[in-house]
Amino acid sequence: MLASKIPSGPIEQKWEKSRFEMKLVNPANRRKHTIIIVGSGLAGASAAASLGQQGYNVDCFSFHDSPRRAHSIAAQGGINAAKNYRNDGDSIFRLFYDTVKGGDFRAREANVYRLAQISVNIIDQCVAQGVPFAREYGGLLDTRSFGGVQVSRTFYARGQTGQQLLLGAYQALEEQVAAGSVKMHSRSEMLDLVLVNGKARGIITRDLVTGAIEGHAADVVVLATGGYGNVFYLSTNAKATNATAIWRAHRRGALFGNPCFTQIHPTCIPVSSEHQSKLTLMSESLRNDGRVWVPKKKGDNRAPGDIPEDERDYYLERRYPSFGNLVPRDVASRNAKEVCDEDRGVGPGGRGVYLDFADAIHRMGEGQVREKYGNLFDMYEEITGENAYKVPMRIFPAVHYTMGGLWVDYQLMSTIPGLFVAGEANFSDHGANRLGASALMQGLADGYFILPYTLPNYIASNTLEKVDTSHPAFAAVKDEVVKHVAKMVNVRGKRTVDSIHKELGRMMWENCGMSRSEAGLRSNLARIPALREEFWHNLNIIGTGEELNQSLEKAGRVADFLELGELMCLDALQRAESCGGHFRVESQTTDGEALRDDEHFCYASAWEWKGDGGQWELHKEPLAFEYVHLAQRSYK
Amino acid sequence: MNLTLRIWRQQNVKAPGGFVTYPVQGVTPDMSFLEMLDLLNENLQAKGEPPVAFEHDCREGICGSCGFLINGVAHGGRRGTTVCQLSMRFFKDGDSLTLEPWRARAFPVLRDLVVDRSPFDRIIQAGGFITAPTGGAPDANAILVPKDSAETAFDAAACIGCGACVAACPNAAAMLFTAAKVTHLNSLPQGQPQRDRRTLGMVAAMTDELFGSCTNHGECEAVCPKKIPIEFIGKMNRDLIRATLHHRGE
Numbered sequence: 001m002l003a004s005k006i007p008s009g010p011i012e013q014k015w016e017k018s019r020f021e022m023k024l025v026n027p028a029n030r031r032k033h034t035i036i037i038v039g040s041g042l043a044g045a046s047a048a049a050s051l052g053q054q055g056y057n058v059d060c061f062s063f064h065d066s067p068r069r070a071h072s073i074a075a076q077g078g079i080n081a082a083k084n085y086r087n088d089g090d091s092i093f094r095l096f097y098d099t100v101k102g103g104d105f106r107a108r109e110a111n112v113y114r115l116a117q118i119s120v121n122i123i124d125q126c127v128a129q130g131v132p133f134a135r136e137y138g139g140l141l142d143t144r145s146f147g148g149v150q151v152s153r154t155f156y157a158r159g160q161t162g163q164q165l166l167l168g169a170y171q172a173l174e175e176q177v178a179a180g181s182v183k184m185h186s187r188s189e190m191l192d193l194v195l196v197n198g199k200a201r202g203i204i205t206r207d208l209v210t211g212a213i214e215g216h217a218a219d220v221v222v223l224a225t226g227g228y229g230n231v232f233y234l235s236t237n238a239k240a241t242n243a244t245a246i247w248r249a250h251r252r253g254a255l256f257g258n259p260c261f262t263q264i265h266p267t268c269i270p271v272s273s274e275h276q277s278k279l280t281l282m283s284e285s286l287r288n289d290g291r292v293w294v295p296k297k298k299g300d301n302r303a304p305g306d307i308p309e310d311e312r313d314y315y316l317e318r319r320y321p322s323f324g325n326l327v328p329r330d331v332a333s334r335n336a337k338e339v340c341d342e343d344r345g346v347g348p349g350g351r352g353v354y355l356d357f358a359d360a361i362h363r364m365g366e367g368q369v370r371e372k373y374g375n376l377f378d379m380y381e382e383i384t385g386e387n388a389y390k391v392p393m394r395i396f397p398a399v400h401y402t403m404g405g406l407w408v409d410y411q412l413m414s415t416i417p418g419l420f421v422a423g424e425a426n427f428s429d430h431g432a433n434r435l436g437a438s439a440l441m442q443g444l445a446d447g448y449f450i451l452p453y454t455l456p457n458y459i460a461s462n463t464l465e466k467v468d469t470s471h472p473a474f475a476a477v478k479d480e481v482v483k484h485v486a487k488m489v490n491v492r493g494k495r496t497v498d499s500i501h502k503e504l505g506r507m508m509w510e511n512c513g514m515s516r517s518e519a520g521l522r523s524n525l526a527r528i529p530a531l532r533e534e535f536w537h538n539l540n541i542i543g544t545g546e547e548l549n550q551s552l553e554k555a556g557r558v559a560d561f562l563e564l565g566e567l568m569c570l571d572a573l574q575r576a577e578s579c580g581g582h583f584r585v586e587s588q589t590t591d592g593e594a595l596r597d598d599e600h601f602c603y604a605s606a607w608e609w610k611g612d613g614g615q616w617e618l619h620k621e622p623l624a625f626e627y628v629h630l631a632q633r634s635y636k
Numbered sequence: 637m638n639l640t641l642r643i644w645r646q647q648n649v650k651a652p653g654g655f656v657t658y659p660v661q662g663v664t665p666d667m668s669f670l671e672m673l674d675l676l677n678e679n680l681q682a683k684g685e686p687p688v689a690f691e692h693d694c695r696e697g698i699c700g701s702c703g704f705l706i707n708g709v710a711h712g713g714r715r716g717t718t719v720c721q722l723s724m725r726f727f728k729d730g731d732s733l734t735l736e737p738w739r740a741r742a743f744p745v746l747r748d749l750v751v752d753r754s755p756f757d758r759i760i761q762a763g764g765f766i767t768a769p770t771g772g773a774p775d776a777n778a779i780l781v782p783k784d785s786a787e788t789a790f791d792a793a794a795c796i797g798c799g800a801c802v803a804a805c806p807n808a809a810a811m812l813f814t815a816a817k818v819t820h821l822n823s824l825p826q827g828q829p830q831r832d833r834r835t836l837g838m839v840a841a842m843t844d845e846l847f848g849s850c851t852n853h854g855e856c857e858a859v860c861p862k863k864i865p866i867e868f869i870g871k872m873n874r875d876l877i878r879a880t881l882h883h884r885g886e
Contacts, residue, residue, distance in 0.1 A: 053770060065701070065754065066754065123776045124773040127776040128772075129766050130827055132786050132824070135781050135783045135786040139783070174757060174760045175767065184757070239694075273667070280696050382723065383723065448770050496681050542685065547648060551687060
């Protein structure tokens, strides 16, 4: 079932070789082929623009009012590329090596190597489009180091790298819209996938303004719809980010890869109350100069300034003397949770730890700290009302990124022929943990440089009979969608979507978040189906499906999260090892560190939907490590 | 704290709208403005009333989705802040607030506080890009960009396309939005080949989309959540004169 289609030969030549072997479509025939792209973030917009330029007929869909709103805009830090402009020992192989190791050996080597190769072309492409990257005085590109790697390979545009890269892709997309090769369908949400003779041939969408449910046919469908961190309700993801497109495709036969692999970012502003709707990330760079601590004593309510030095526990420095406050994201997050579980957390609800700049201010002076981190301190004050130059910041980990997604082969095609998946929506390149500044790289690699080869190859290698929306398959799926929407509207119960979503989020965060135990996961597996029942019997949506109805939009997404959440717990339960962001309490070393089990779990999991009510079949794609040798990570 | 909200309610683009007054109780200072509206919406739904529709997504001031007028001021009047970043800390018990959507002929109201900003996309289509088909780019460092140009380009590119500038302008002009994109691309060496075409195309699109003209009120700069300076409008006007002269008689 799982043919990864990794080309043979040395890893350096795999992509080159497969590009040559791929079939081409004659330029005169491209116009006759329609490609549907769902999502207009980095992966979707870059694919739509590139394929439009090649002459294909592209239909691009976004539930936003404009393609420019996609959540890629929120990425702050930067984008990695193995340019070695710094002459500091970087290379394609080193970026590949760092990414495989950082992913804790749960990604496919061949994909990661290709990503590292393409990284250099991405920067060229973005500069040509006018992305305003940071520059040196001589006019060359500036870079910085990021996320614990030892080279300076991260290109950035102030704190808005994602926004600027997306604007580059968005502008290229709008140019194609003007040229007539791309048709943009904004405020249009994909609610299902249509298969004809086993191949993906179209989608069903809902117009979010009128409520009209419509079919759209194509030769090939691309999902570039982002990640599913919002299953946790509270996350750093934008509010509308959801799993519906990939989940509906999963229900139609696309296997779901590594659903439990979630990245929890250590430096976010803690939850302040029940009303919190969203978590805000603070740049990881703060850990370069801030010191993380909690009181030694349990339940210590004193103000931070009243706690003397010898009653503070700088726990990261204590446990990891060589990396200290700069341990990787997963390790920092887990330790924060542990000290809070010991009742040593600070701030409202005790779910926070201090990130203290007093020493840095003493050493460098307030002016220099302001120069380095001023905008972050301002942002913190805007949200919390606290001045972090005077009192330590409070931080707590938050869900940030999902490494899992639809399973794809080397060509980025899912297990449904003709259904391709790009960006965060697929499971491909980050293994069990994503390195900083790699998400932007992967989204753009998929959209600019991989799909424009692999989609034409699919079109050229398959006989695609002419299909339009008059085909009975469209009417059948549309009918199901209409009924699904009506069913939600007609529950007419007592609970709002948000209240159910919050309850799911709490369960997921408690038992499928930073640390996971068999007992906790089993409890979720019992409670989630019950909550799903509650949803379908007690949901309250005001209004109808034939109007702009934001509660209905949310309900459709939460209905899918209620199924995906269960699969995440199932996946976390079967993977009885700790790796990357997945920490199983049963699998740790004697000193409490994550313990990987390569003998039993050196594979990517790929789940097949077997019908309603929590039925799945697990398939395994074995992972082989020929170039980066399996080793246990250590940051002591 | 307890507040009184007067909110513009409108069922759809064709229906007439009007203000409806709602009390909101139990607002805490740690809430964001939108979380306060979430609270109102939970209460409305419990009573069987339709929640207030408003746009939002990232809730950290970068996606440009959110925005409405609070007591007549776009994004609520705190400098350099979108409405999603606005904290309830800045309000006090008993405050009375009027919320209404962006008001401009080019931005029809779709529902309640939601407007159609698609004219912005069409202004971009008219020239807000650099033609660089995927694959043909030279090495990134082959194009030298002076640091000052890169900084100016970035200052302009920081625009999030929220539409506050249009809402604040007495003429409902889209000059600040358009000038920001023109300045971003026209400041860079990569943007030079299409400089005239871009400026002429985007300015014409602005008029076609029924936006008004700039008469130097400066309201746009005052409400811009990304602090885009009004001097960019001057830069765009200079580029417009330059392009018009280059293309005389065409």
